[in-house]
Amino acid sequence: MRPARPSRGLLGLWAAVTAAALATSSPLSAQSVLDRPPNMHGTWVGSSGTVQFNVMHRFAAGDPPERAVRNTPTFLVATGVPGNGLAGARYATSSPWIRGFPNEWEFFVRYTPMAELDERSFDLSLTGAYNQAADSFDGQITLARRIGPLRVLTAGRAFSQAFREGEARSAIAAGANLRLSHSTALAADLATLLDRGPGERMAWSAGLQIQIPTTPHTLSIHASNAHTTTLQGSSIGGATTLWGFEFTIPVTLSRYIGTGPSPPSDPESGPEPSLVGEDRLFDVEIEDLAFAPEAIQIQAGDMVRWTNTSLLIHTVTAHPDRVADPSRVLLPEGVEPFDSGDLAPGESFTQVFPVPGEYIYLCIPHQAIGMIGRIIVTE
Ligand SMILES: [Cu+2]
Incomplete structure (x- = not known):
């Protein structure tokens, strides 16, 4: 027993x-x-x-x-x-x-x-x-x-x-x-x-x-x-x-039921940018199924570099024609859409943001599960 x-x-x-x-x-x-x-x-x-x-x-x-x-x-x-x-x-x-x-x-x-x-x-x-x-x-x-x-x-x-x-x-x-x-x-x-x-x-x-x-x-x-x-x-x-x-x-x-996943919350205070010449560069990590940080606040003219630190393929996509639901990406008026294309593990993608406004981008392979990120560009 x-x-x-x-x-x-x-x-x-x-x-x-x-x-x-x-x-x-x-x-x-x-x-x-x-x-x-x-x-x-x-x-x-x-x-x-x-x-x-x-x-x-x-x-x-x-x-x-x-x-x-x-x-x-x-x-x-x-x-x-x-x-x-x-x-x-x-x-x-x-x-x-x-x-x-x-x-x-x-x-x-x-x-x-x-x-x-x-x-x-x-x-x-x-x-x-x-x-x-x-x-x-x-x-x-x-x-x-x-x-x-x-x-x-x-x-x-x-x-x-x-x-x-x-x-x-x-x-x-x-x-x-x-x-x-x-x-x-x-x-x-x-x-x-x-x-x-x-x-x-x-x-x-x-x-x-x-x-x-x-x-x-x-x-x-x-x-x-x-x-x-x-x-x-x-x-x-x-x-x-x-x-x-x-x-x-x-x-x-x-x-x-309507509105799509709520966009990421307000930007965190970090990350600290690094300097490339006179330009500021912010790093965002692409983790398993999330951008980290999910939301950042930068100034017009700053650069953002996404690096895929996961073992999956991801994209950084703010392009209404390339996502399942165009209402889920957001670009300030007149700004050209952007899309990193497939990023294999270890690869990175850099984008400059000269135009102030709010940007919401997503990952094409994982859009259905809400892999989404946000950038606020101030003047
Ligand atoms: Cu992804």
Whole structure:
């Protein structure tokens, strides 16, 4: 028998995470399977105004002679909440682990207080969840960091009532994505309950992760012995290998209800310009799915240099004819549109701004998920 442990600490953690996640500024971000292996949730948080919808299916052929194909879909719906948070639910079906409850609802809140995008050396993410089938409060802490083409993730998980069996249990997981190119990665992970019983195997997965060119969608084609990707479901493996895929669909709500994503907030006081001769040069970094800073204020005649520090291709585009929704870019009257064209990782693009006014530009490959920036040019 496994020792039963009190779950009060876990409940406390869950409450704290929930409260923290409901607390304040949201980064532009969408989920990409390039940043996480198939059975790990990663540290991504969405932007509010974007609804993330992910569809995962895993298949296994049954016993002969019928060899009926069993299909275990997991759906995820989530949206960013202010304060680097994400709130959502997973609905996982045909799970064999919770007796009498094959369909799991998992409601969760994620909070990522530290992110590499904010120039930290790692991502730290906390998740609190309620698994309705197991009637269990679940928690997860995830650490992730990038080392060259590798993104490494580790997670600790705790369940107040694992698999509805009346006991608190915990699990650990680790995985990595290896970037092969700007749009493909190999990924794998392993997870284990810390007190595995008979018939309870480690959960594993291995997959090819793909960013579908010129769309905000990513696709994972994978194999795993885990049936679902709830926190509990991804912590236990079975004897059969399931084959499957996951497709991620960010839906920008504001595209459908009018005004477009709200333009970036007021310019930050920084960055400090450098001098090129007598001209001032401001640097903007192009990160994974965001311009940093998102908004800057400069003076007429200043230069701005964008540098792609991410592993994806991006553009800097203020050209109404080249974007899906021309109303989302803005140029002062009479100013020539500009477009960097594709910027590969490491490349940069410089533009001079002689005309005062407000400029709103976006990234063509990631316009649907609100990758947008703003420049205020004063006299
Ligand atoms: Cu982009």
